[in-house]
Amino acid sequence: MKSITTTITILSLLAVSVTAKPVTFDMADKKGVNSITFAMDSLLEPIYGNAAGITGKVSFDPDAPEKTSGKVVLKTASLHVANKLMKEHIHGDGWMNVVVFPSITFNLKKLTNVKKDGDTFTANAVGTMTILKVTREITAPVTISFLKGRLAERNRVEGDLLVVRSKFQVKRGDFGINPGQKLLKVANEIDIRVGLAGAAPY
Numbered sequence: 623m624k625s626i627t628t629t630i631t632i633l634s635l636l637a638v639s640v641t642a643k644p645v646t647f648d649m650a651d652k653k654g655v656n657s658i659t660f661a662m663d664s665l666l667e668p669i670y671g672n673a674a675g676i677t678g679k680v681s682f683d684p685d686a687p688e689k690t691s692g693k694v695v696l697k698t699a700s701l702h703v704a705n706k707l708m709k710e711h712i713h714g715d716g717w718m719n720v721v722v723f724p725s726i727t728f729n730l731k732k733l734t735n736v737k738k739d740g741d742t743f744t745a746n747a748v749g750t751m752t753i754l755k756v757t758r759e760i761t762a763p764v765t766i767s768f769l770k771g772r773l774a775e776r777n778r779v780e781g782d783l784l785v786v787r788s789k790f791q792v793k794r795g796d797f798g799i800n801p802g803q804k805l806l807k808v809a810n811e812i813d814i815r816v817g818l819a820g821a822a823p824y
Contacts, residue, residue: 644683647784647820649676649694652777656818658696662794663809669708675700680730680820682784684768687743690733694818696726717800719754727752733764742767747788753797762790773821781823788816 649656656676662669675697682690698720703709713720729752733745747764750757765787773781793810795801800808 644681644686644689645782645784645822647680647682647692647782647822649678649680649692649786649818649820651676651819651821653819658817659815660701661813662811665807669703669808671701671703671709671712673697673700673702676818680784680786682766682768684743684770687736687738687745687766688733690730690745690747690766692730694728694730698724698726723754728760734761741769751792751797753792753799756797758796760790760792762788764788773823776819777821777823779821779823781821784820784822786816786818786820788814790814 654674657672657674658676659670659672661671673696676694677697678692678694680690680692680694682692698718699713701709701712701718701720703712712718715722728749730747730749732748733743734748736743736745743766745764745766747762749760751760767783767785769783769785771780771782773779773783776783792812792814794808794812795810799812
């Protein structure tokens with residue numbers, strides 16, 4: 623009898639493992655902590671800013687992290703710098719043209735070169751980024767922490783938590799961002815840092 627019970631238990635565990643599905647995380651942070659920061663250098667002064675208008679979904683399976691996929695959208699109107707005039711320029715039609723192009727989109731296709739250390743995964747995120755009317759493939763290093771059952775520690779709701787961090791660089795010339803701006807005045811490179819927490823309530 624004990625042998626039969628043990629066999630049933632093992633088969634049940636195997637069935638759960640086989641039927642396990644990726645967890646879908648909502649990247650729209652209700653706490654308003656999620657943010658993307660950006661930095662550009664220039665001859666006259668450095669430019670630092672951030673944006674918090676982030677939405678999207680990410681599907682993650684800790685047993686198959688390479689199949690991670692999703693979409694993250696940033697509202698361009700949320701791009702912010704401290705200087706009011708500089709912010710107007712960045713929002714204007716010479717730069718991000720937020721009225722015509724209200725969002726920046728990153729479509730995540732997969733993860734490559736995945737390495738696991740406990741609850742944390744490091745990998746290269748492969749996908750496409752759309753800025754203004756230009757879409758380009760990009761690969762960015764990413765660190766993902768899959769915190770099963772720990773959403774309540776942050777949002778006071780039972781569920782899983784996914785924390786995503788990344789630091790990479792894009793060139794504004796690749797996306798047609800103010801192409802007439804001389805490189806001697808504003809550098810071509812834009813340094814981007816991402817810090818996002820996604821929620822999957824039970």
